[in-house]
Amino acid sequence: MSLSRxxxxxxxxxxxxxxxxxxxxxxxALAALALPVRADDLQDASRLLKQxxxxxxxxxxxxxxxxxxxxxxxxxxxxxxLTEMHRNQEAIAVFTKLTEDYPELPEPYNNLxxxxxxxxxxxxARQALEAAIRxxxxxxxxRENLGDIYARMASQxxxxxxxxxxxxxxxxxxxxxIRELMSTPTRPGQPVVRTPGVAIAVATPPAKPVAPPPIxxxxxxxxxxxxxxxxxxxxxxPTVAAKPAEAKPLPAAAPDAKVERVLEAWAQAWSKKxxxxxxxxxxxxxxxxxxxxxxxxxxxRAMRINKPGQIQVGIEHLRIxxxxxxxxxxxxxxxxxxxxxxxSSNKVIILVKHEGKWLIQQERVGK
Numbered sequence: 491m492s493l494s495r496x497x498x499x500x501x502x503x504x505x506x507x508x509x510x511x512x513x514x515x516x517x518x519a520l521a522a523l524a525l526p527v528r529a530d531d532l533q534d535a536s537r538l539l540k541q542x543x544x545x546x547x548x549x550x551x552x553x554x555x556x557x558x559x560x561x562x563x564x565x566x567x568x569x570x571x572l573t574e575m576h577r578n579q580e581a582i583a584v585f586t587k588l589t590e591d592y593p594e595l596p597e598p599y600n601n602l603x604x605x606x607x608x609x610x611x612x613x614x615a616r617q618a619l620e621a622a623i624r625x626x627x628x629x630x631x632x633r634e635n636l637g638d639i640y641a642r643m644a645s646q647x648x649x650x651x652x653x654x655x656x657x658x659x660x661x662x663x664x665x666x667x668i669r670e671l672m673s674t675p676t677r678p679g680q681p682v683v684r685t686p687g688v689a690i691a692v693a694t695p696p697a698k699p700v701a702p703p704p705i706x707x708x709x710x711x712x713x714x715x716x717x718x719x720x721x722x723x724x725x726x727x728p729t730v731a732a733k734p735a736e737a738k739p740l741p742a743a744a745p746d747a748k749v750e751r752v753l754e755a756w757a758q759a760w761s762k763k764x765x766x767x768x769x770x771x772x773x774x775x776x777x778x779x780x781x782x783x784x785x786x787x788x789x790x791r792a793m794r795i796n797k798p799g800q801i802q803v804g805i806e807h808l809r810i811x812x813x814x815x816x817x818x819x820x821x822x823x824x825x826x827x828x829x830x831x832x833x834s835s836n837k838v839i840i841l842v843k844h845e846g847k848w849l850i851q852q853e854r855v856g857k
Contacts (some may be wrong), residue, residue, distance in 0.1 A: 506569045520740075530645055531550045531554035532550070534547075535554065539570065539571055539574065544574050545575075547571050548568065548572070551564060552568070562588065562591075562592055565587070565596065566584075566588060568584055569581050569588070569601060572584060573605060581605060586598075586602065589621070593625065594625060595625070596623070596625040596629045599619065599621045599622035599625065599632070600618070600619065600622050600629075600632050600635065602618040603618040603619045603632075607638075609687060612639050612646075613643075614638070615635075616636065616643070619632045619633075619639060623636070627779045627780040627782050627789065627790060631857045633780075635706070643769055647722040648661045648664050648665035649665065652665065656679055746810040746812055749810050749812065749818045749820060749841055752771065752841065753839070755767075755771070755848070756768065761802055763796065767795065769792075771852060772849060772850045773849035773851045775851060776849075776850060797828065798829065799828055800828070800829065801826045801827070801828045802825075804824070804825040805823070806821040806823045807823045808821075810824065817837065817841070817842055818841045818842075818843075819840055820840075821837070823836055823837070824837040835855050837853065837855055839852070840853070
């Protein structure tokens with residue numbers, strides 16, 4: 491991992507990872523899709539940064555900010571350019587001022603943590619990430635980054651323990667585990683997928699062929715039974731009797747179909763920005779991210795859903811596993827797009843049946 495580094499390349503657009511030298515070319519290949527069309531200067535600046543022309547990109551951004559000094563997107567882009575130019579103190583000043591002017595945005599906190607981590611100021615990085623999570627408890631990028639910071643801090647602590655007592659086998663073992671974890675390569679980010687609207691594509695496994703039951707035959711010594719036409723009628727009876735046996739598995743698919751309809755309605759309520767209907771899909775014992783109170787989580791969701799602009803939520807590759815005891819696990823690929831945020835990620839939702847209704851008890855990003 492060395493230390494994993496994920497830097498937000500646009501507001502509400504987390505990409506890349508903590509710890510490696512900054513390289514924003516790949517980042518902006520995706521970020522260009524999400525950058526709002528505001529002015530030619532800002533578009534030109536993002537294109538120049540993608541091409542590695544940081545000085546020209548900074549000049550264009552300054553021209554843009556000269557007429558819009560409080561614009562969050564322009565200031566955010568300037569912070570990225572300064573970071574790429576290794577002018578870290580100036581970048582810190584830009585992102586810090588953004589957190590003061592726009593405390594509801596988690597991305598500037600995340601990017602501050604990136605810079606602090608590069609400078610090995612892990613405590614400052616931790617504080618910045620905790621602030622990002624307080625702003626948005628569902629910000630998975632900041633939570634993963636925080637885990638990386640804790641891993642780095644743990645590594646330092648075990649190193650110091652071994653400096654004091656080199657025979658400490660427990661510290662050696664733990665340090666080895668941490669280093670193995672930190673050396674594990676991470677998967678590259680998935681490309682953003684544009685979704686035209688709400689759609690659920692269900693991958694249905696092919697039906698298993700059912701072998702016909704064996705037909706009982708009479709002993710060869712009984713000739714009359716072989717020659718009479720009536721003797722062929724019993725042979726058809728097993729075929730008719732086999733039909734109910736083939737139909738028996740069908741009721742088991744009913745919970746899957748019901749869960750599919752629930753998830754489709756959930757995505758539609760989210761897309762239509764119907765907060766009341768959206769929240770009604772969550773069970774009373776829903777496990778909120780980070781253990782925040784239900785009321786705080788609902789306020790946060792309502793605030794984000796009610797932001798200006800349209801929302802589109804799409805689901806594909808849906809796979810549902812029901813255990814027959816009022817519990818189901820749904821795995822799918824979720825595509826989300828709003829006015830300023832586009833993302834595509836794997837998602838797992840656990841549902842429970844309560845009073846005949848399927849409700850969401852837990853949801854998480856990842857496999």
